[in-house]
Amino acid sequence: MIPFLDLKAQHAELEPQLMRAAQRVIGRAQFTLGPETQVFEAALAEFCGARHAVAVNTGTSALHLALLAAGVGPGDEVITTPATFVATIAAIQYVGAIPRLVDIDPDTWTLDPARIETAITPRSRAILPVHLHGRMADMTAIMNTARAHGLVVIEDAAQALGASADGLRAGAHGDLGCFSFYPGKNLGACGEGGAVVTNHPEFD
Numbered sequence: 001m002i003p004f005l006d007l008k009a010q011h012a013e014l015e016p017q018l019m020r021a022a023q024r025v026i027g028r029a030q031f032t033l034g035p036e037t038q039v040f041e042a043a044l045a046e047f048c049g050a051r052h053a054v055a056v057n058t059g060t061s062a063l064h065l066a067l068l069a070a071g072v073g074p075g076d077e078v079i080t081t082p083a084t085f086v087a088t089i090a091a092i093q094y095v096g097a098i099p100r101l102v103d104i105d106p107d108t109w110t111l112d113p114a115r116i117e118t119a120i121t122p123r124s125r126a127i128l129p130v131h132l133h134g135r136m137a138d139m140t141a142i143m144n145t146a147r148a149h150g151l152v153v154i155e156d157a158a159q160a161l162g163a164s165a166d167g168l169r170a171g172a173h174g175d176l177g178c179f180s181f182y183p184g185k186n187l188g189a190c191g192e193g194g195a196v197v198t199n200h201p202e203f204d
């Protein structure tokens with residue numbers, strides 16, 4: 001049987017670099033927030049075309065912390081899509097907010113911008129599009145709607161590192177962009193990982 005995802009094959013190719021990197025970290029014995037993290041954050045920000053990147057422990061935490069940073073709290077509504085992994089909804093619920101599910105565009109299979117307006121209420125605080133299956137949500141339309149209604153946009157780009165549209169990478173269109181580095185993701189860590197990118201210094 002051909003394995004769906006063969007991480008061992010990927011690691012075999014990278015083994016010398018991975019072992020050198022692990023030895024460097026172990027040798028320094030600084031296992032959290034060390035210089036490796038800073039180098040990674042700078043490289044990720046540059047790759048995404050964002051001013052800032054903050055590494056965190058998982059994609060779920062990235063979404064949770066992005067919502068907290070954006071001031072989304074109990075009773076607020078966050079417009080998102082049902083076509084996603086459960087963590088998108090969980091993160092909204094972690095801050096006490098209410099997910100307002102809007103259907104997908106059948107052409108892109110991502111949040112349908114044409115249906116967002118009808119879901120906006122006085123309690124709406126944010127729009128959380130999810131880029132999936134190698135396709136990005138229509139960020140130009142989503143950003144226009146968000147700006148017209150004073151809503152924050154948080155991109156769930158957990159599965160979309162490296163995707164781009166209109167000359168901008170996934171994560172750099174909205175106010176905050178969230179990534180997962182779970183081993184099976186586009187960029188898989190040797191363990192769990194996540195990050196938030198943003199162009200707004202107040203979120204850094």
Ligand SMILES: Cc1ncc(COP(=O)(O)O)c(C=O)c1O
Pocket residue numbers: 058059060061084085087088130156158159179180181182192193194
């Ligand atoms: C769309 C989406 N959002 C969020 C997450 C959560 O990421 P993590 O597993 O790193 O917490 C995932 C992970 O599968 C995902 O696919």
